[in-house]
Amino acid sequence: MSDDLQGHRQEIDRIDDQILRLLNERSKSVIEIGKLKKQRDAEAHLHTPAREAAIFERLSKQNTGPFPTDAIRAVYREIMSASLSLEGPQKVAYLGPRATFTHMACMQKFGSSAQYIPVNSIKDVFSEVERGRAHFGVVPIENTTEGVVNHTLDMFVDSSLLIYGEVLQEVAHHLMSKSGVAGDIKRVYSHPHAIAQCRNWLETNLPHVPVSEVASTARAAELSVDDPSAAAIASELASQLYGLKVITARIEDNINNFTRFLVLSQKAPERTGRDKTSLMLSVKDKVGALYDLLRPFASHGLNMTKIESRPSRRKAWEYIFFVDIEGHIDEERVKKAAEEVKSRCLFMKILGSYPAYS
Numbered sequence: 001m002s003d004d005l006q007g008h009r010q011e012i013d014r015i016d017d018q019i020l021r022l023l024n025e026r027s028k029s030v031i032e033i034g035k036l037k038k039q040r041d042a043e044a045h046l047h048t049p050a051r052e053a054a055i056f057e058r059l060s061k062q063n064t065g066p067f068p069t070d071a072i073r074a075v076y077r078e079i080m081s082a083s084l085s086l087e088g089p090q091k092v093a094y095l096g097p098r099a100t101f102t103h104m105a106c107m108q109k110f111g112s113s114a115q116y117i118p119v120n121s122i123k124d125v126f127s128e129v130e131r132g133r134a135h136f137g138v139v140p141i142e143n144t145t146e147g148v149v150n151h152t153l154d155m156f157v158d159s160s161l162l163i164y165g166e167v168l169q170e171v172a173h174h175l176m177s178k179s180g181v182a183g184d185i186k187r188v189y190s191h192p193h194a195i196a197q198c199r200n201w202l203e204t205n206l207p208h209v210p211v212s213e214v215a216s217t218a219r220a221a222e223l224s225v226d227d228p229s230a231a232a233i234a235s236e237l238a239s240q241l242y243g244l245k246v247i248t249a250r251i252e253d254n255i256n257n258f259t260r261f262l263v264l265s266q267k268a269p270e271r272t273g274r275d276k277t278s279l280m281l282s283v284k285d286k287v288g289a290l291y292d293l294l295r296p297f298a299s300h301g302l303n304m305t306k307i308e309s310r311p312s313r314r315k316a317w318e319y320i321f322f323v324d325i326e327g328h329i330d331e332e333r334v335k336k337a338a339e340e341v342k343s344r345c346l347f348m349k350i351l352g353s354y355p356a357y358s
């Protein structure tokens with residue numbers, strides 16, 4: 001080994017020792033913060049997204065490199081996730097199984113030190129949080145190619161849970177196998193949606209290889225662990241968790257494929273200054289009712305970022321609308337607009353004000 005190389009490694013060891021010492025020093029303050037939070041309100045969430053956002057932003061702005069700014073987020077995601085686990089366990093229920101895109105969205109929001117509870121249905125995610133078995137729940141709400149997840153919208157009708165946050169997760173599919181050698185592949189497994197999203201790539205690159213549908217991309221990965229002639233189309237997280245080698249990365253036909261997830265909770269997060277509010281409402285069945293109803297948002301200068309409608313399931317041709325606006329319900333103009341909207345509709349429910357994804 002050259003002296004230069006050895007010298008730089010010694011320097012890195014010295015710096016890493018300092019980083020470790022500083023992390024432990026930081027952890028002492030985190031533990032004290034945890035105690036103070038519990039003294040102030042024993043029932044409140046320890047997780048504080050507003051503070052996390054401020055830390056990400058402050059450090060990203062301050063970074064002069066060469067350490068990549070994007071990586072600051074990933075590193076601090078894990079530092080704060082581990083720190084929070086010192087304050088208390090963070091239980092997060094999500095639509096499983098492990099290694100799916102919902103799991104990746106969870107990791108993006110809560111890091112790898114949270115306690116994850118994979119469950120079998122969107123309904124089960126809601127019920128885990130409603131019964132207090134999980135602090136948070138994570139469910140998909142819409143996908144750029146497949147549209148809105150109706151089942152999630154429908155669940156809000158009878159649930160008292162609030163939206164605590166949102167996560168945007170890129171849906172990138174990889175072809176992976178035990179050996180990582182393309183020539184070994186005799187069959188491909190994946191979830192029907194993932195297969196559909198990679199149709200052109202499969203027809204062009206593996207035209208004679210049979211493709212079998214299984215219950216999830218994670219199940220496909222599991223099958224490929226035991227069968228060296230099998231390959232799975234699955235997430236990067238699946239390749240890590242199942243020890244598979246990526247043969248070809250990003251085989252999805254549309255590279256602009258994102259899924260938006262909602263974080264559910266019994267309690268509201270703190271205001272951050274960059275928030276969104278989601279509302280659910282229904283209108284009388286008469287000409288111009290929806291137009292009248294939405295006017296207060298415009299007159300108070302509020303940007304409506306989304307509107308979805310669903311049949312109410314209570315009365316034929318009666319619809320429930322799900323509306324997202326920019327702003328927090330504690331802001332005067334948002335409060336006023338919501339009051340005006342409420343007076344014009346059959347019913348209105350505020351599903352939550354929460355930090356907009358950044």
Ligand SMILES: O=C(O)C(=O)C[C@]1(C(=O)O)C=C[C@@H](O)C=C1
Nearest residue numbers: 033047048049051052080083084
């Ligand atoms: O500042 C807090 O409230 C903390 O709990 C500390 C800390 C951190 O590690 O910086 C940890 C988790 C929170 O979600 C936000 C920040």
